[in-house]
Amino acid sequence: MSARVARHAAALTSSQLPSYIYDLDALREHSAAVRAALPARVELYYAAKANPEPQVLAALRGAVDGYEVSSGGELAHVRAAVPDARLAFGGPGKTPDEIAAALRLGVRRWHVESEHELRLLAAQAQQPVDVLLRANLPVTSGALDSVALAMGGRPTPFGLDPARVADCVRLLGTPGFELLRLRGVHAHLASGLDAAEQLAVAAQVVRWSAELGARHGIEFAEVNVGGGMAVDYADPQARFDWNAFGAGLAELLAQHPGLTLRIEPGRALTAYCGWYASEVLDVKQSHGEDFAVLRGGTHHLRTPATRGHDQPFTVSPVADWPRPWPRPAVTTGRVTLAGQLCTPKDVLARQAPVRALRAGDRVLFAMAGAYAWNISHHEFLMHPRPGFHFLGSAAAAGRRS
Ligand SMILES: *Cc1c(COP(=O)(O)O)cnc(C)c1O
Secondary structure (H helix, E strand, O other), rough: HHHHHHHHHOOOOOOOOOOOEHHHHHHHHHHHHHHHOOOOEEEEEHHHOOOOOHHHHHHHOOOOOOOEOOOOOOHHHHHHHHOOOOEEEEOOOOOHHHHHHHOOOOOOOOOOOHHHHHHHHHHOOOOOOOEEEEEEOOOOOOOOOOOHHHHHHOOOOOEOOOHHHHHHHHOOOOOOOOOOEEEEEOOOOOOOOHHHHHHHHHHHHHHHHHHHHHHHHOOOOOOOOOOOEOOOOOOOOOOOOOHHHHHHHHHHHHOOOOOEEOOOOOOOHHHEEEEEEEEEOOOEEEEEEEEEEOOOOOOOOOOHHOEEEEEEEEEOOOOOOOOOOOOOOOOOOEEEEEOOOOOOEEEEEEEEEOOOEEOOOOEEEEEOOOOHHHHHOHHHHHHOEHHHHHHHHHOOOOOOO
16 A cells, blocks of 8 residues: 555545545556566557556656557547657557548557458558557467456457458558558457466467468568456455566567567556545445445446456544444444445445444545546446546656657
8 A cells, every 4th residue: 555645545535535546656666667577579558448547648658668549539638648659559440530530640550450440441541551460369278268358269359360360461462552561460368367378378379470470471570469467456465477477578589589579458557556535424234234335436436346356445544523423333344335326236345354444434445547437437326526636746757759
């Protein structure tokens, strides 16, 4: 727990709660450590969809080589937030208008999801662009069996079926496609893999790409092995092993001297820099269990509801109780932390052990920096929006290149 975040949260008044608090210095430190763990021939892109707050994007600027955007909205937003940064445009269902806008903004890196999309891009490109073909590869290690968010290795709407990739490679050699430079393969297959699993997948993607190139007489210069580095909400201290991952990628690169690897993590970069601070409005007993109703809820922090986990939290007791009646309090040593929404799904943590918890106490949720505010259904029930606080020097936003 960051002492600075805890101090800041404690100083907020009730009417300033709930609030998101971001520690930008911690984010800068963490992303610099990730960059330092990676070999020089690995390019680090940040998947903006994990958290596109402009201050977050700017704080990452010094550590990343670029940003992966997956919509016209993200494209315009990220371009404005970090104007000089390189962008890669990925994601399914790119519209002709989005493609035109990205070309106008000078996006040179494209993760192409289908043959139709390849044709749309070729029809509009006026200058050379770099293309990676996103392939939904069969991964045989079993690494994907255990993860909830598998996007590949099975039928999905993402990327090209492996059998269709060759068609695209051949198409790229035909008239009308001269401005599309085929650089290699992209494969984002799952989220939630640990370093060993990520390395096993990366090795398979690189091998598959090399074999594809060999069949067509092309030596690919790049392979993007995606994001999905694991974040463990059950154990905030357990971090993805970037050093082991970097060392493994260095070994892989040693076998492929001409190759540049790219990765595009989202959650593993930003999950730890965000906090959601709230207070207990009420505590009640229902059929033998304790429930605390918090200011705010899953309309602000939907992550635990969508993933089915307990959001990690700490309690800050507040001594003052200004009411003349008894203070509602947890009686069983366990509490379900619910929000203000009229739905049983509005739960941030279920039957969590607490020493004590009373109305008026503060609760600070950790690991709220990725897929948190920006994936939540803000308008449901029309409660007020949370506050947003960015700690750390935004001015030290990083390098200019
Ligand atoms: C979502 C996504 C990522 C980032 O995934 P994380 O699990 O946040 O690391 C990277 N690449 C693509 C194509 C994605 O869709």
